[in-house]
Amino acid sequence: MDETIFDVAVIGLGYIGLPTAASFAAKGKHVAGIDVKQATVDAVNRGEVPFVEPDMAVVVSGAVNLGYLVAMTTVPTADAYIIAVPTPLAEGKGADLSYLRSAVEALAPKLRGGELVVLESTSPPGTTERLGAYLMELRPDLSLDATDGHGQVHVVHSPERVLPGRIMIEIVTNDRVIGGLTEEGAQLAKRLYEVICQGQILLTDATTAEMTKLVENTFRDVNIAFANELSIICDKLGIDVWKLIEMANHHPRVNVLRPGPGVGGHCIAVDPWFIVDAVPEHSGLIRTAREVNDSKPYHVVRQAVEALADKPGATVAVLGLAFKANIDDVRESPSVTIVQELVKQLPASTILVVDPNVEELPAAVAGSGLSRLHGQDEAIAAADLVMLLVDHDDFLTVDPASLEGKQIIDTKGIWNQPDVAEASLQHIPVGAGVGG
């Protein structure tokens, strides 16, 4: 029997690869989803999504049930390959491109000439060009441009830009940048993405596309660092940072972002380093912003330690382990650092961690000696100090009466509303100061 040739093969079925595969499949493309993890492949083939993301389950199960999406552990033959594997931070703050190298090695033997190879993973400048060169090393019988008469492979970068929590919407509505090693490759990729993307598709070269993505996340990081630094300055000055920001943002050209316990996730907390790593001598501002955001969790811990200076053996309820609201992703979460540090710095205290979206304590937290997650009501009732680290919907509706008489560290400013303040909480300002 002839081997199936898929329209699209998506390598990596994570937060980006799976919704991308499912979106193409939902538009009637025959899609193979490839992942090294057998458990992920099995889950997808049962029509299940192995993580929490609004609206995704129905698209994946529909695509699988109709036979447009099938998952597997080896790379099949396809007309277009989309690589969506992790490109995490390596030691020394460069990118670890080992998953990318494995993906290229897995797809290279399948190429026949004429295919499109799209790199979606966030990558340091120059990665797509190096990917092309590596492909040519593996397949010297093929070429990256049509000039030498060999079968041509079109290599492009089209960075994913979807926001976790809104992936299924943004995958359709966001504008998309496509950078080709050749103009023809970029045009081919444009035609492919037009199948799922209703936003504008902007064409450029591969390195500019790589930098566009890094700059977007770096812009956020630098601006969040400003907000985080402001929150600490405000505590020193005895000013409410949330009111200050609200008022400053009335100016037509000011939009200060929101302070918090730090910056988490695998994107904003990581991507700026790729720019610093590429041009270290000229990226002082970007580096400093990263350091400000990375130091914020330790600042929150200092607040807790100061708040409990006279209460050894106090109980602390920590609300929120995910890196942001209404998702279950704990990667690079500032909450994880905060919990680890609380355990270390408050050895006599009982730390009760609550997260309605997270199923079990991540290894990094369990390794600190905590045994399980706790229920929200139970933890708040037992606590002397309640620390709000994530603005999950479940925490927005906490009954102010249940917080009465307790010390509060609200890093997201969600309980900092007049009606809650009236409930005579012992509110500790968001930055450094300790209230009582």
Ligand code: SAJ
């Ligand atoms: N955060 C703040 N204050 C703010 C906004 C965010 O402290 O005002 C924190 C969040 O709590 C979280 C972190 O920043 O810890 C990042 O959250 P986020 O929602 O801003 O962004 P991500 O990391 O979930 O997704 C980002 C998005 N990039 C931009 O908005 C420029 C998304 O579009 C990218 O696709 C994604 O990174 C990615 O994959 O690179």
